[in-house]
Amino acid sequence: GAVVSQHPSWVICKSGTSVKIECRSLDFQATTMFWYRQFPKQSLMLMATSNEGSKATYEQGVEKDKFLINHASLTLSTLTVTSAHPEDSSFYICSARKPGQGSNQPQHFGDGTRLSIL
Amino acid sequence: AQSVAQPEDQVNVAEGNPLTVKCTYSVSGNPYLFWYVQYPNRGLQFLLKYITGDNLVKGSYGFEAEFNKSQTSFHLKKPSALVSDSALYFCAVSPGPFNSGNTPLVFGKGTRLSVIA
Numbered sequence: 001g002a003v004v005s006q007h008p009s010w011v012i013c014k015s016g017t018s019v020k021i022e023c024r025s026l027d028f029q030a031t032t033m034f035w036y037r038q039f040p041k042q043s044l045m046l047m048a049t050s051n052e053g054s055k056a057t058y059e060q061g062v063e064k065d066k067f068l069i070n071h072a073s074l075t076l077s078t079l080t081v082t083s084a085h086p087e088d089s090s091f092y093i094c095s096a097r098k099p100g101q102g103s104n105q106p107q108h109f110g111d112g113t114r115l116s117i118l
Numbered sequence: 119a120q121s122v123a124q125p126e127d128q129v130n131v132a133e134g135n136p137l138t139v140k141c142t143y144s145v146s147g148n149p150y151l152f153w154y155v156q157y158p159n160r161g162l163q164f165l166l167k168y169i170t171g172d173n174l175v176k177g178s179y180g181f182e183a184e185f186n187k188s189q190t191s192f193h194l195k196k197p198s199a200l201v202s203d204s205a206l207y208f209c210a211v212s213p214g215p216f217n218s219g220n221t222p223l224v225f226g227k228g229t230r231l232s233v234i235a
Binding site: 004006009032034041042043044046049051091093095102103104105106107108109110111112114 | 150152154159160161162163164167169208212220221222223225226227228230
């Protein structure tokens with residue numbers, strides 16, 4: 001079954017609105033979660049690495065003030081798209097590895113959030 | 119820096135025929151390689167991985183992949199394709215040897231597989 005849950009799965013909102021996306025690890029504690037963005041018919045773009053209890057590490061070119069990441073607990077990371085505009089419309093996916101697992105283990109993915117800004 | 123290439127945007131195959139989805143990688147040292155599948159409006163599902171050992175790796179839903187170090191390839195295969203296999207497939211690499219869980223996977227651009235009845 002699913003080990004990473006994402007909510008909401010779909011959101012439509014007006015331009016200028018801030019939108020929060022939640023990512024939960026269901027049966028394990030995740031000190032690190034990854035946030036990806038996927039454009040239509042394109043690959044995953046890593047946006048940031050979310051670290052529990054500390055600041056997220058953003059990839060080059062990703063606006064940290066635009067995409068706020070909070071990893072306040074060991075099972076929850078949130079991505080807030082602030083003052084969203086139509087160009088922020090995309091598919092956002094979070095991911096995590098189970099604790100104690102290194103880079104030789106798969107990442108588990110949420111089902112993604114389709115964000116549409118009107 | 120590690121990278122993954124999936125040379126085909128689209129692969130079409132008739133149901134019942136064997137399928138291959140290609141992947142080549144570039145990484146210093148020994149790689150950890152993964153295949154994922156994505157269905158529409160869903161996240162990625164893990165299919166299989168190569169860490170070490172036997173070059174032929176078997177995974178979920180009858181898929182397998184062959185690691186070829188000399189060709190730096192990790193092609194995904196299935197002996198007999200199903201219409202339900204139609205989806206977007208991603209190859210990914212992670213640097214070896216063992217690193218922390220903080221190291222994210224690097225993904226290829228994806229290959230869309232269409233299995234035609």
